[in-house]
Amino acid sequence: MLKLRSSGLSCGVCANFRIPIPRCYMNSITTSSIDVKPKVPLYLRPPSFSASLSELTKWHKWAKNLASSVGSSFINLDNGPDSTLLRRELNWLLQDLIELQYRSVILSRLESGNNENPDVSVALRAPLEEMYCVWRQRIEKRRPFQYVVGCEHWRDLVLSVQEGVLIPRPETEVIIDLVEGVALNNAPELAQSFWADLGTGSGAIAIATARALATHARGDACGRVIATDLSSVAVAVATSNVQRYGLQDVVEVRKGSWFEPLKDVQGKLAGVLSNPPYIPSGDISGLQAEVGQHEPILALDGGISGTNDLLHLIDGVASMLKPGGFFAFETNGEQQCKFLVEYIENEKPGSFRDMNIVSDFAGIQRFVMGFRR
Amino acid sequence: MATAAMGGGFMNQIMRSKTVSLVGKAAAPPWPSSYFLVSLKRKGIGFQLYCCSNINNNNSNTYLTLKDEELMRQCELNTFKASGPGGQHRNKRESAVRLKHLPTGIIARAVEDRSQHMNRASALARLRTLIALKANCCLIDMNEVRNPVSLESYSPPPELLQILPRNSTLRRSDSGPQIGPNNPKFILGMQALLDLIFAVDGSISDAAKLLGMSTGALSRLILSDDSLWKAVNELRASKGMNPLK
Numbered sequence: 102m103l104k105l106r107s108s109g110l111s112c113g114v115c116a117n118f119r120i121p122i123p124r125c126y127m128n129s130i131t132t133s134s135i136d137v138k139p140k141v142p143l144y145l146r147p148p149s150f151s152a153s154l155s156e157l158t159k160w161h162k163w164a165k166n167l168a169s170s171v172g173s174s175f176i177n178l179d180n181g182p183d184s185t186l187l188r189r190e191l192n193w194l195l196q197d198l199i200e201l202q203y204r205s206v207i208l209s210r211l212e213s214g215n216n217e218n219p220d221v222s223v224a225l226r227a228p229l230e231e232m233y234c235v236w237r238q239r240i241e242k243r244r245p246f247q248y249v250v251g252c253e254h255w256r257d258l259v260l261s262v263q264e265g266v267l268i269p270r271p272e273t274e275v276i277i278d279l280v281e282g283v284a285l286n287n288a289p290e291l292a293q294s295f296w297a298d299l300g301t302g303s304g305a306i307a308i309a310t311a312r313a314l315a316t317h318a319r320g321d322a323c324g325r326v327i328a329t330d331l332s333s334v335a336v337a338v339a340t341s342n343v344q345r346y347g348l349q350d351v352v353e354v355r356k357g358s359w360f361e362p363l364k365d366v367q368g369k370l371a372g373v374l375s376n377p378p379y380i381p382s383g384d385i386s387g388l389q390a391e392v393g394q395h396e397p398i399l400a401l402d403g404g405i406s407g408t409n410d411l412l413h414l415i416d417g418v419a420s421m422l423k424p425g426g427f428f429a430f431e432t433n434g435e436q437q438c439k440f441l442v443e444y445i446e447n448e449k450p451g452s453f454r455d456m457n458i459v460s461d462f463a464g465i466q467r468f469v470m471g472f473r474r
Numbered sequence: 475m476a477t478a479a480m481g482g483g484f485m486n487q488i489m490r491s492k493t494v495s496l497v498g499k500a501a502a503p504p505w506p507s508s509y510f511l512v513s514l515k516r517k518g519i520g521f522q523l524y525c526c527s528n529i530n531n532n533n534s535n536t537y538l539t540l541k542d543e544e545l546m547r548q549c550e551l552n553t554f555k556a557s558g559p560g561g562q563h564r565n566k567r568e569s570a571v572r573l574k575h576l577p578t579g580i581i582a583r584a585v586e587d588r589s590q591h592m593n594r595a596s597a598l599a600r601l602r603t604l605i606a607l608k609a610n611c612c613l614i615d616m617n618e619v620r621n622p623v624s625l626e627s628y629s630p631p632p633e634l635l636q637i638l639p640r641n642s643t644l645r646r647s648d649s650g651p652q653i654g655p656n657n658p659k660f661i662l663g664m665q666a667l668l669d670l671i672f673a674v675d676g677s678i679s680d681a682a683k684l685l686g687m688s689t690g691a692l693s694r695l696i697l698s699d700d701s702l703w704k705a706v707n708e709l710r711a712s713k714g715m716n717p718l719k
Contacts, residue, residue: 180558181566182566189586192586245565246565253588254588255589255591256589256590256591257589257592268565270560270561270564271589271590273561274589274590274591378562379561379562380562384563388563389563389565391565392562392563392564392565400562433559433562434560461561463560467560
């Protein structure tokens with residue numbers, strides 16, 4: 102087993118074990134725009150480390166106890182995760198850590214507390230010392246689970262994420278249902294031209310849309326997606342996610358603010374999608390620690406009322422879409438949805454048809470959508 | 475599918491637990507309903523199935539042959555009722571899904587997958603299992619019969635042949651490779667197998683003879699899927715027989 106004896110950053114104090122703490126690459130992403138290298142998520146790393154079953158069991162017990170010690174304190178503090186959710190995350194962490202071949206055997210052994218063959222060696226994708234470190238970050242620093250494992254499962258995709266990139270939310274999965282169920286079903290020809298995902302972050306919407314276009318395109322001409330983002334970390338991460346899904350010929354990632362990098366396709370877009378920052382500035386300080394202290398403010402803060410970027414998108418979208426083109430934007434909830442629809446009706450009369458407010462899975466009015474006349 | 479998502483949120487406390495629950499009940503039982511519990515274990519995930527008898531057996535096959543989208547259209551989809559504003563405000567990975575199959579009232583849930591989308595697929599797969607098993611539930615509850623099987627001229631339906639191991643003498647060259655519990659088509663075979671085992675009063679050796687295989691081979695097939703195993707044992711228990719182990 103590889104022993105990391107780096108005397109690097111210690112991350113939090115937890116005294117009941119004496120294992121050297123490796124350097125935790127927690128904030129290794131800087132805001133500099135040069136050479137952002139996307140991190141490899143845990144589940145894609147080679148299983149080149151190992152631990153004995155008893156060492157793994159010991160870590161698992163420790164991690165479980167740490168999760169249990171949280172109780173409902175985070176819920177009371179800032180509506181954060183409770184022990185049940187943290188223990189579920191711990192299982193997901195194990196899934197990513199252990200090589201697929203023996204995963205189910207090992208997981209059931211850990212679950213059952215069976216003590217046979219404690220010396221058997223288990224292949225891991227990261228050293229166990231790092232696992233002590235990252236799980237402490239998860240609990241004590243409230244570092245988002247998705248940054249810990251470097252990925253988020255979203256629809257049928259597994260997307261790499263890291264500090265500096267917004268973690269795609271389950272709510273946003275509905276945008277793709279709208280693309281397929283509303284736009285492409287009503288107007289299949291839209292599957293053959295350009296779509297845009299503005300503020301793409303991890304590339305989630307762009308990648309899922311590209312796959313939806315491929316499914317719906319009949320015959321030869323399949324549409325393409327242009328994804329834009331102002332953040333160079335996001336551009337790097339989205340590009341690598343696009344490549345992982347083999348979509349580099351279908352999805353193009355461009356760096357820039359909103360419509361700025363899209364001048365060449367003005368008036369030609371078949372669809373414009375976005376999950377822009379929409380949280381009112383005043384709400385940022387009260388956010389759940391995982392979000393407010395770790396996710397990029399650039400992707401969250403939508404100005405005083407939260408609608409700065411949404412209004413910018415609505416002002417620009419009419420001239421970007423071709424007639425019949427589709428748009429769908431995610432919002433903060435009912436209030437923003439209603440405000441935006443009213444704004445469009447008053448300020449852009451006759452520009453759009455079939456406008457609609459759509460609720461998310463939890464029944465909160467979340468999306469504004471419509472078609473260009 | 476998107477329209478199904480627009481209903482009000484719903485979330486039962488039970489979904490907060492690590493256990494995945496399948497709760498099925500008849501919409502409005504015209505007779506005194508007695509619920510009972512079948513514990514299932516499938517793919518390492520514990521879940522429970524409550525079932526009542528107010529379901530028309532004849533339909534179960536029809537439902538199982540529906541495509542995913544068609545079955546989904548018969549369902550009401552609800553998810554976790556989020557507290558607070560949700561969206562960008564939240565990082566909780568609570569992507570639980572609850573599917574209610576409107577024609578039967580059967581409810582399937584999934585919570586342990588890592589995306590909303592995958593939980594929906596898991597819930598749908600579980601719904602299929604439940605529909606296949608429910609005839610068995612009805613038997614215990616109401617002594618209703620499963621899909622009738624004629625033993626005198628018995629010949630297994632193709633969906634049952636598909637799940638039989640190669641050494642069954644009834645398998646033909648066109649039966650294709652053996653389908654395992656992870657294949658969605660396994661459920662149809664499982665249902666036909668349960669129909670047969672019911673028709674022979676729970677006797678594994680009699681069923682094995684009719685399937686052209688040894689009792690041991692059939693037992694192994696039954697034990698290969700936890701929900702099938704449980705269902706067979708429930709059926710045997712209702713006839714006063716010992717469980718398969």
